[in-house]
Amino acid sequence: xxxxxxxxxxxxxxxxxxTAIKDVNLDIYxxxxxxxxxxxxxGKTTLVKHFNGLLKPTKxxxxxxxxxxxxxxxxxxxxxxxxxxxxxxxxxxxxKVSQELEYGCKNLNMSEEEIEERVNxxxxxxxxEDYLDENPFDLNSSxxxxxxxxxxxxxxxxxxxxxxxxxxxDHKGCERILHLVRMFRQHGHIVVLITHDMNLIGELNCRxxxxxxxxxxxxxxxxxVFADKGIMELAGLQPPQIxxxxxxxxxxxxxxxxxxxxxxxxxxxxxxxxxxxxATRT
Amino acid sequence: xxxxxxAIEVYGLNFQYPDTKESALKDINFxxxxxxILGIIGPTGAGKSTLAMCINGLVPQVIQGDLVGEVFVxxxxxxxxxxxxxxxxxxxxxxxxxxxxxxxxxxxEVAFGIGNLGVPRExxxxxxxxxxxxxxxxxxxxxxxxALSGGQQQRLxxxxxxxMNPTILIMDEPTSMLDPKGKNEVYDxxxxxxxxxxxxxxxxxxxxxxxxxxxxxxxxxxxxxQMFGPPNEVFSKIEHLHQLTMHAPQVTECLHQFNExxxxxxxxxxxxxxxxxxxxxxxxxx
Amino acid sequence: xxxxxxPKDSFIHNLDPRTKMIxxxxxxxxxxxxxxxxxQLLFLASLFPLVVAAKLVKPYLISMQFLLLFAxxxxxxxxxxxxxxxxxxxxxxxxxxxxxxxxxxxxVMSFRILVIGTAAVLxxxxxxxxxMASALVKWKVPHSFAFILLSTFQIIPIIAREAKIVMExxxxxxxxxxxxxxxxxxxxxxxxxxxxxxxxxxxxxLSYVLECRAFSREGTKTSLRDTKIGSKDYAFLLGIVVFxxxxxxxxxxxxxxxxxxxxxxxxxSLIGTWAVFALMxxxxxxxxxxxxxxxxxxx
Numbered sequence: 001x002x003x004x005x006x007x008x009x010x011x012x013x014x015x016x017x018x019t020a021i022k023d024v025n026l027d028i029y030x031x032x033x034x035x036x037x038x039x040x041x042x043g044k045t046t047l048v049k050h051f052n053g054l055l056k057p058t059k060x061x062x063x064x065x066x067x068x069x070x071x072x073x074x075x076x077x078x079x080x081x082x083x084x085x086x087x088x089x090x091x092x093x094x095x096k097v098s099q100e101l102e103y104g105c106k107n108l109n110m111s112e113e114e115i116e117e118r119v120n121x122x123x124x125x126x127x128x129e130d131y132l133d134e135n136p137f138d139l140n141s142s143x144x145x146x147x148x149x150x151x152x153x154x155x156x157x158x159x160x161x162x163x164x165x166x167x168x169x170d171h172k173g174c175e176r177i178l179h180l181v182r183m184f185r186q187h188g189h190i191v192v193l194i195t196h197d198m199n200l201i202g203e204l205n206c207r208x209x210x211x212x213x214x215x216x217x218x219x220x221x222x223x224x225v226f227a228d229k230g231i232m233e234l235a236g237l238q239p240p241q242i243x244x245x246x247x248x249x250x251x252x253x254x255x256x257x258x259x260x261x262x263x264x265x266x267x268x269x270x271x272x273x274x275x276x277x278x279a280t281r282t
Numbered sequence: 283x284x285x286x287x288x289a290i291e292v293y294g295l296n297f298q299y300p301d302t303k304e305s306a307l308k309d310i311n312f313x314x315x316x317x318x319i320l321g322i323i324g325p326t327g328a329g330k331s332t333l334a335m336c337i338n339g340l341v342p343q344v345i346q347g348d349l350v351g352e353v354f355v356x357x358x359x360x361x362x363x364x365x366x367x368x369x370x371x372x373x374x375x376x377x378x379x380x381x382x383x384x385x386x387x388x389x390x391e392v393a394f395g396i397g398n399l400g401v402p403r404e405x406x407x408x409x410x411x412x413x414x415x416x417x418x419x420x421x422x423x424x425x426x427x428x429a430l431s432g433g434q435q436q437r438l439x440x441x442x443x444x445x446m447n448p449t450i451l452i453m454d455e456p457t458s459m460l461d462p463k464g465k466n467e468v469y470d471x472x473x474x475x476x477x478x479x480x481x482x483x484x485x486x487x488x489x490x491x492x493x494x495x496x497x498x499x500x501x502x503x504x505x506x507x508q509m510f511g512p513p514n515e516v517f518s519k520i521e522h523l524h525q526l527t528m529h530a531p532q533v534t535e536c537l538h539q540f541n542e543x544x545x546x547x548x549x550x551x552x553x554x555x556x557x558x559x560x561x562x563x564x565x566x567x568x
Numbered sequence: 569x570x571x572x573x574x575p576k577d578s579f580i581h582n583l584d585p586r587t588k589m590i591x592x593x594x595x596x597x598x599x600x601x602x603x604x605x606x607x608q609l610l611f612l613a614s615l616f617p618l619v620v621a622a623k624l625v626k627p628y629l630i631s632m633q634f635l636l637l638f639a640x641x642x643x644x645x646x647x648x649x650x651x652x653x654x655x656x657x658x659x660x661x662x663x664x665x666x667x668x669x670x671x672x673x674x675x676v677m678s679f680r681i682l683v684i685g686t687a688a689v690l691x692x693x694x695x696x697x698x699x700m701a702s703a704l705v706k707w708k709v710p711h712s713f714a715f716i717l718l719s720t721f722q723i724i725p726i727i728a729r730e731a732k733i734v735m736e737x738x739x740x741x742x743x744x745x746x747x748x749x750x751x752x753x754x755x756x757x758x759x760x761x762x763x764x765x766x767x768x769x770x771x772x773x774l775s776y777v778l779e780c781r782a783f784s785r786e787g788t789k790t791s792l793r794d795t796k797i798g799s800k801d802y803a804f805l806l807g808i809v810v811f812x813x814x815x816x817x818x819x820x821x822x823x824x825x826x827x828x829x830x831x832x833x834x835x836x837s838l839i840g841t842w843a844v845f846a847l848m849x850x851x852x853x854x855x856x857x858x859x860x861x862x863x864x865x866x867x
Contacts, residue, residue, distance in 0.1 A: 393792035
């Protein structure tokens with residue numbers, strides 16, 4: 001299968017001479033959820049900004065759906081890779097939610113019918129029917145974040161990039177983001193998450209790329225990455241609290257890394273049944 | 283001044299923003315002892331920040347609205363003086379590190395607050411040095427604040443406040459914009475301040491941290507106090523938390539679900555080691 | 569990095585900001601007293617040693633490029649079209665004639681921009697903004713005004729960075745920032761509206777922070793940095809007075825008795841600005857071509 005996003009040996013050096021990413025290789029396939037982890041300044045944002053052409057590689061090549069980012073316009077690439085910025089105030093500015101939703105499609109000069117169709121899809125996906133006439137600035141911060149997300153989704157890109165989606169969100173907000181990520185995936189999108197939220201990645205147990213000092217240092221399923229103490233320490237990451245609890249429970253299957261409360265209980269149940277079986281047999 | 287007064291006392295506090303139908307804070311009563319760290323948690327829009335800003339008088343003096351009730355800090359009525367006067371007693375650290383910076387270098391940033399208090403130049407150097415040491419930024423004096431990492435900027439904001447020698451430090455979601463490293467840096471500072479006897483209030487969504495670092499937890503929802511007490515006590519009322527769309531630390535959730543699924547009554551804990559012990563003992567009995 | 573200030577150890581840097589402010593005032597005054605292109609050119613040349621003394625030659629020349637753009641525009645357009653001109657000096661492309669009077673007028677104006685620009689650059693690059701603020705306070709300027717001035721320096725790089733983020737955030741919404749002129753004008757709203765809101769929010773937040781740092785407290789304030797007027801400053805000020813006296817003497821008693829402003833001088837200074845301008849364009853084009861060729865090679 002052809003990867004949808006293909007990053008081939010890419011380096012980026014900023015005009016001030018700072019190397020932000022160095023020799024990164026990364027293939028992302030259809031229907032994948034990929035989390036990109038790393039401390040601030042590790043190069044994760046720089047890497048992702050290459051996906052919609054905001055940055056062009058200094059060395060190497062990136063293709064999105066077969067198109068090289070070097071030759072394509074940012075507006076074209078942005079219609080394939082939707083990038084939701086961390087702070088919705090950087091993206092939203094129109095007086096009505098409905099106008100926000102139409103904005104991206106209008107920039108692409110789509111026909112009225114086309115715009116309506118795409119916007120309606122986004123409205124349905126985000127359940128925004130009752131908010132269309134609201135001013136985004138009258139909404140609370142998590143709602144505004146969702147409007148920003150919906151306005152990118154209305155362009156119906158194949159890939160959706162979420163930059164720190166759970167920052168500053170309460171528990172309910174985080175659950176909502178989790179739900180949305182799963183739904184995007186169900187609808188056939190690729191989701192790229194730039195995040196520090198280990199609990200979110202734990203719940204998704206998705207593919208996890210770790211950036212450290214401009215280089216990709218890990219790329220595997222979350223439970224594998226989280227179990228690698230060397231990598232975690234190097235990148236200054238701590239697994240979810242539940243993981244450290246399970247490390248202290250000898251009766252659990254310790255070859256496995258637990259990332260969620262549910263998986264722990266599941267395992268306890270299975271273990272228990274096994275033991276009961278063994279006990280009754282003997 | 284009476285000696286038996288607590289560091290912070292709040293009586294019958296109600297607050298309503300102009301042009302809103304509902305009160306942001308409803309009948310708030312609580313107190314914080316000297317040397318205690320209080321964690322305030324609650325869903326977005328619960329009024330956590332508003333409550334925190336009542337403690338130093340920002341609400342209602344700068345952010346205006348209708349306030350009923352009384353707030354005392356070290357026995358002083360907060361709203362008899364003004365925010366500037368209160369700043370010698372209550373330090374306030376905000377969420378966004380960068381928005382708290384206004385000076386060209388780290389040392390000037392720390393000097394700004396004490397300069398406003400009229401501290402003579404001869405004493406400034408010592409206080410700056412001391413404050414920077416407390417947050418681990420010694421050696422950064424001549425750097426530009428904008429060239430620091432988020433965690434360093436937030437520590438600088440704490441140092442700027444500490445230089446003013448407050449008894450109480452209030453931090454409103456100080457780590458939500460930071461990466462894990464920055465979060466650890468800030469919480470390490472909080473821990474060492476606690477060891478030195480600082481009284482504090484911290485607002486954060488990360489209940490695991492709140493449970494670990496705080497002596498008391500206050501749960502706020504829709505402007506009302508829902509729970510108030512030591513972390514173990516508050517987080518044991520896990521069903522109540524769930525009703526408020528909140529959750530307890532993961533280990534507590536785990537113990538709770540264990541109880542549910544195996545019909546047990548294991549004591550809930552917020553501590554990893556303790557939870558592991560409880561769970562292991564309980565496992566033997568199923 | 570977060571302002572135009574360039575820390576260096578030099579005579580100029582060590583002067584009190586107040587002395588330097590007086591110096592700027594003196595240069596502005598002089599540029600009006602010396603109402604003659606030749607004298608202004610001489611004055612500009614005499615300021616250059618100060619730039620050298622401040623060890624700021626390179627950053628100075630870079631910032632002067634922008635002012636030179638104005639100079640080229642003024643000297644060319646006014647030289648040809650300003651109606652006060654009567655005496656033709658030289659002709660280009662058949663029909664377009666530069667006239668003496670208009671060239672004098674345009675040169676005075678352009679050189680004045682360059683002279684004042686030099687002083688301003690010298691002042692800004694050699695003065696720590698905090699020192700400037702505390703010097704102003706010593707002149708009884710209110711604290712809040714000095715603070716606003718200082719925080720403006722601080723917020724400019726922040727706004728510049730935010731502007732870049734907003735630009736990227738809008739491009740991520742398929743906004744084409746490289747469109748036609750009309751398109752670019754239209755783009756001002758999606759870029760400036762969020763930028764304005766964000767800046768407003770930042771300033772608003774800062775006002776709370778200031779409140780919590782006792783900024784509105786009454787009574788005396790102190791500051792970490794101190795500025796003192798010393799012997800160096802007196803010497804410099806004396807130099808300014810001497811120079812000023814000389815200028816006035818030159819203008820009042822000697823004006824008319826000699827004329828340095830010849831056709832040649834005007835023509836050469838015009839051609840000189842053109843040459844520098846052409847050089848700048850050439851440099852720009854070469855850089856672009858290099859980038860393009862480099863891009864081709866990679867692809």
